[in-house]
Amino acid sequence: MAQRILLITNDFPPRTGGIETFCYELAVRLPGVTGGSVVVYTSRAMGDHEADARLPFPVVRDAAGTLLPTRRVARRAAELLREYECDRVVFGAAAPLGLLAGGLRRAGARRTLAITHGHELWWARVPGARQLLRRISRDVDVLTHLGNATGDVLRRALPPEARERMARLAPGVDTEQFRPDSGGDAVREELGLGSAPMVLCVCRLVPRKGVDALVRAMTWLRVRVPEARLVVVGQGPDERRLRALAAWAGVTDRVVFAGVQSAERLPAWYAAADVFAMPCRNRRGGLEAEGLGIVFLEAAASGLPVVVGDSGGAPEAVRHGETGYVVDGRDPRSVAERLAGLLTEPGRSRAMGRAGRAWVLDAWTWDAAARRVAELLEPV
Incomplete structure (x- = not known):
């Protein structure tokens, strides 16, 4: 069955960085892999109108410079889920937007996935933030980790049932773009x-x-x-x-x-x-x-x-x-x-x-x- 995916993230071009690259590369490839579609819900950024116009999928920009798991953002995410008939949700960075997972499941999401990078390791080690990360891990279907080192830190902070639903998700490289003969x-x-x-x-x-x-x-x-x-x-x-x-x-x-x-x-x-x-x-x-x-x-x-x-x-x-x-x-x-x-x-x-x-x-x-x-x- 074709997957209709709502990608929710603060990290998306024209902003630059490792997480931005991660989210962008997944967004451009997932439709071809799944036979479905992708919609991106993200925050505004300088130059976003020109960048979004070049993309083959819709990008919905929130008025805020940073998306936070507020009631307003939760309502807007649920509206987009229904408007674009999405049945899957991917959180480009698990913390803090993964806190929206429970509400989106009630709004109709069949499957939710939250991607961790590096900053969630801080959440895993600080008492108050650790409780929020545990909540995210309970609400999503899958919490990913980059590799063994990050996975070990996260597992120690999470409840047993959430550890069993963790999965490794490694980033990649566009090897046609990054090559020795690139000018x-x-x-x-x-x-x-x-x-x-x-x-x-x-x-x-x-x-x-x-x-x-x-x-x-x-x-x-x-x-x-x-x-x-x-x-x-x-x-x-x-x-x-x-x-x-x-x-x-x-x-x-x-x-x-x-x-x-x-x-x-x-x-x-x-x-x-x-x-x-x-x-x-x-x-x-x-x-x-x-x-x-x-x-x-x-x-x-x-x-x-x-x-x-x-x-x-x-x-x-x-x-x-x-x-x-x-x-x-x-x-x-x-x-x-x-x-x-x-x-x-x-x-x-x-x-x-x-x-x-x-x-x-x-x-x-x-x-x-x-x-x-x-x-x-x-x-x-």
Whole structure:
């Protein structure tokens, strides 16, 4: 039977980020996988009218900048469920919008699925939020987890009956978009890098991502690889501190803050690099942790070895010693050692990059993720 799906999320283009990518890629693929249709209910964002006009399915924008599980939003979601004759509901991020699940079941939803990413780990560890997460897990049919590390944290917080209904849902990569021959030469010319070794980091600039460890690592890396440059793609509240750190460390000429790049141009930035690194780390006693890290998979699909921080589920996005390395994101010198090893042994780096792309092609595709969602939405 064709599935008619209502996707409810705050994380949808033109906003950028890992969860936004997750929701978008599922939305564009699910109709083809299920033979049905998708409707997206999301919050407003700058540039949303132009972005929505290019999509082959309806996107309903709420007047609010952030959807919350209020009575008004619950009523609107139920109206959309009936208007578009949807029989399945997917919550793009389980918390907090999964709190709408009970009401939508009463409104006619036959099957509900809530996707967890990284922030639900915080909910699982904080007493008040944990109770709300337990409620979500009871109300939805399936609560997903990204991998073993995130699944273990969530299970410890949930009642036994909810644990039994959990399922792994891994993200994917568009391997036709992210590939080694995606126009990297143009980016190098734009940056004036020539043939200089390039370390790339793509992330939101917040302390958890470990960009400061990369900046500090450049003080050691410039000794081993004098021409190496660090290029940081992204924006965020930590940018001013990071720029000041680069100046204090005397590596301003070796660190490029490139800002946010469009989704269309991003593959070329990966293709321009020699190594990808994001030494993420846990913060606030583990309340802030990386869920997985789609950027690591995008980099691997682009043929790059990856240097991954030991935070949350991030180590599951690399085969240590085969497609890259797991590092301590609080130790800039060890980060520098791994980067130096990869940049001074290009043959080994290329072999890791090839292994990473082969692994992504085998195990991390969006088509596989969409098929998995369709399976989980089928009544048992």
